[in-house]
Amino acid sequence: MSLQYGILGLLNYHDSTGYDLTKRFEYSLNNFWHAQSSQIYRELSRMEAADWVTSRSIIQNGRPNKRLYSITETGRSALAQWLCDATLDLGNNHNAMLVRVFFGADDPQSTLRLIQSCRDVLKKVLAAYNEPMRANIKSYAESIGGGEEKRKYWDMTLDYGVSQAGAMLAWTERCIEKIEKELVE
Amino acid sequence: MSLQYGILGLLNYHDSTGYDLTKRFEYSLNNFWHAQSSQIYRELSRMEAADWVTSRSIIQNGRPNKRLYSITETGRSALAQWLCDATLDLGNNHNAMLVRVFFGADDPQSTLRLIQSCRDVLKKVLAAYNEPMRANIKSYAESIGGGEEKRKYWDMTLDYGVSQAGAMLAWTERCIEKIEKELVE
DNA sequence: TTAATCATGTAACACGTTACATGATTGC
DNA sequence: GCAATCATGTAACGTGTTACATGATTAA
Numbered sequence: 408m409s410l411q412y413g414i415l416g417l418l419n420y421h422d423s424t425g426y427d428l429t430k431r432f433e434y435s436l437n438n439f440w441h442a443q444s445s446q447i448y449r450e451l452s453r454m455e456a457a458d459w460v461t462s463r464s465i466i467q468n469g470r471p472n473k474r475l476y477s478i479t480e481t482g483r484s485a486l487a488q489w490l491c492d493a494t495l496d497l498g499n500n501h502n503a504m505l506v507r508v509f510f511g512a513d514d515p516q517s518t519l520r521l522i523q524s525c526r527d528v529l530k531k532v533l534a535a536y537n538e539p540m541r542a543n544i545k546s547y548a549e550s551i552g553g554g555e556e557k558r559k560y561w562d563m564t565l566d567y568g569v570s571q572a573g574a575m576l577a578w579t580e581r582c583i584e585k586i587e588k589e590l591v592e
Numbered sequence: 593m594s595l596q597y598g599i600l601g602l603l604n605y606h607d608s609t610g611y612d613l614t615k616r617f618e619y620s621l622n623n624f625w626h627a628q629s630s631q632i633y634r635e636l637s638r639m640e641a642a643d644w645v646t647s648r649s650i651i652q653n654g655r656p657n658k659r660l661y662s663i664t665e666t667g668r669s670a671l672a673q674w675l676c677d678a679t680l681d682l683g684n685n686h687n688a689m690l691v692r693v694f695f696g697a698d699d700p701q702s703t704l705r706l707i708q709s710c711r712d713v714l715k716k717v718l719a720a721y722n723e724p725m726r727a728n729i730k731s732y733a734e735s736i737g738g739g740e741e742k743r744k745y746w747d748m749t750l751d752y753g754v755s756q757a758g759a760m761l762a763w764t765e766r767c768i769e770k771i772e773k774e775l776v777e
Numbered sequence: 778t779t780a781a782t783c784a785t786g787t788a789a790c791a792c793g794t795t796a797c798a799t800g801a802t803t804g805c
Numbered sequence: 806g807c808a809a810t811c812a813t814g815t816a817a818c819g820t821g822t823t824a825c826a827t828g829a830t831t832a833a
Contacts, residue, residue, distance in 0.1 A: 409688040410792080416695040426812050439690040446793065448814060469802060471812040490692050491702035493709045497717065499821080501684060503594040505624040505749050507675050510601040512742040517676035524678050532682065557697040559774070563767050564690050567760070574759035575752070582748050589744070595820080611784050631821065633786055654830060656784040684793085 410442055411450050411459070415486040418460060418478040420551055425451055425474065434543045435561065438568045451476060459485055508582070519586045526579040529572050536569050595627055596635050596644070600671040603645060603663040605736055610636055610659065619728045620746065623753045636661060644670055693767070704771045711764040714757050721754050 417423060417431050428451075429444040436442075454460045459482030465473040478486070504525055511518030544561045548554030602608060602616050613636075614629040621627075639645045644667035650658040663671070689710055696703030729746045733739035 408791080409686070409691050412695075413691050416691070419695075424812070425814085436691065436694060439685050439687040439694075441684065441686075441793090443794065444812095445795085445814075445816095449792090467812090470810095471800075473812065486695075487699075490695055491699055491706075493702070493706045495689060495706075495710055495713055497713065499626065499686060500624050501594070501626075501821095502624040504680060505752060506594050506598050506601070506621065508745055508752075509621060509624075509749050510597075510604075510671075510675055511745045512738070514672075514676055517678070518745070521676075521678045521680075525680055528680055528682065553697070559770070560693055560696045560703070563770070564694050566766070567690060567693075567763050570759045570763045571756060574755045578752050578755045581751070585744070585748070593819085609784070610786085626821090628822065629784095630786075630788095630823085634820095637786095652784090655782095656828075658784065686793095 409440065410446065411454055412486060412489045413440055413442070414447065414450055414454065415459065415478055415482050416490075418476055419483065419486060422475050422477045424476065428476075431547075435547060438540070438564060454482070458482075515586050515590060519583065519590070522579050522582050522586070526576060526583065529576040529579065532572050533569065533576065536565060536572070540565055540568075594625065595631065596639055597671060597674045598625055598627070599632065599635055599639065600644065600663055600667050601675075603661055604668065604671060607660050607662045609661065613661075619725075620732060623725070623749060639667070643667075700771055700775055704768065704775070707764050707767050707771070711761060711768065714761040714764065717757050718754065718761065721750060721757070725750055725753075 413432065413436055414428055417428055423431065425444065425448045428447050429442070432440070432442045432447070451460065451462075455462060455476075458479055460476045460478055462474045462476045465475050467473060504521065507521055508518060511521075541562075544558060544565065548558040548561070551557065598617065598621055599613055602613055608616065610629065610633045613632050614627070617625070617627045617632070636645065636647075640647060640661075643664055645661045645663055647659045647661045650660050652658060689706065692706055693703060696706075726747075729743060729750065733743040733746070736742065
């Protein structure tokens with residue numbers, strides 16, 4: 408149910424359309440929460456029914472009409488309440504690659520290839536944190552009131568991504584070494 | 593769709609009931625793939641329809657009857673094919689805590705508390721890797737043919753968990769320091 | 778005597794993904 | 806001329822979660 412709160416959090420910064428929110432997710436929360444536009448529209452309808460948001464139509468010419476969403480007081484307090492709730496779920500880790508590694512003993516060659524390709528992807532991911540992601544966050548911070556204060560927290564979430572990817576990269580390298588040693592013997 | 597392959601992988605070791613598989617998931621793959629029994633039973637029905645597994649009833653006295661599942665040749669080749677497929681999705685990261693941190697600037701106090709409780713949980717998680725998890729895997733390895741070979745790969749998945757949790761723990765400590773410094777000012 | 782273990786599932790719902798439909802405008 | 810952007814969604818499906826139902830046996 409965090410998607411709803413992610414949406415509320417962004418609407419709390421300023422009114423947005425579903426389209427805006429989709430983009431915004433992609434450029435900020437995407438690192439730790441991915442959301443398709445179809446899902447965002449669905450949640451927006453539900454949230455409007457629950458009176459967490461309201462919407463009004465904006466007629467445009469030359470562009471399809473927009474539906475601009477705003478957070479309500481009810482929504483604002485639901486958000487505040489959720490944000491300070493410290494219950495923690497480290498639960499839903501679903502990693503298909505690790506399933507493959509787990510069952511990898513019967514075919515070390517392809518497991519090795521798998522982990523190598525994982526390593527290569529991670530190197531690109533780590534590079535991307537610096538270039539597009541930090542830059543996106545910086546420019547978003549400049550476009551918002553109190554952005555510099557908020558940016559400290561946004562940066563923490565990026566640091567998280569960097570440290571997780573870094574640890575995973577180091578892990579792939581250790582695994583590769585182990586499997587290569589095994590294959591030589 | 594990886595759940596099906598997780599099930600196939602375990603059935604490839606030996607025939608099991610849905611109940612066995614649920615336990616097995618909890619003690620081995622749980623680190624990177626969690627599955628409820630209801631989901632496992634559902635997948636087993638689908639897989640039987642697809643002829644990846646077959647089942648037979650075992651009558652027991654004093655205990656409810658079992659349905660024992662076995663992997664078929666079709667299932668075995670589906671598994672082998674999936675295992676050596678190197679496509680990688682680092683996609684579905686869903687972390688509610690990071691959503692809270694992202695929107696944490698308005699309430700540094702509760703964000704601090706949140707991250708502190710995360711740190712405490714992580715310390716326990718890291719301790720658990722050594723005691724119940726390594727031990728479980730070791731005893732499972734001893735109960736299976738070729739277990740020692742396989743254990744190398746199982747251990748790699750545990751190493752993964754340890755390194756991710758370790759990196760996350762270090763991250764929480766950096767964040768706590770930053771926020772505490774901010775609160776003093 | 779109380780809880781845990783064994784063993785099966787169903788039902789309902791929530792969340793996530795993929796594919797599709799529409800159609801003008803702007804930039805290359 | 807072609808692709809991308811803007812902007813809305815629906816439909817169908819797949820996956821994950823929660824709650825419930827049943828009921829004997831065994832260990833604390």
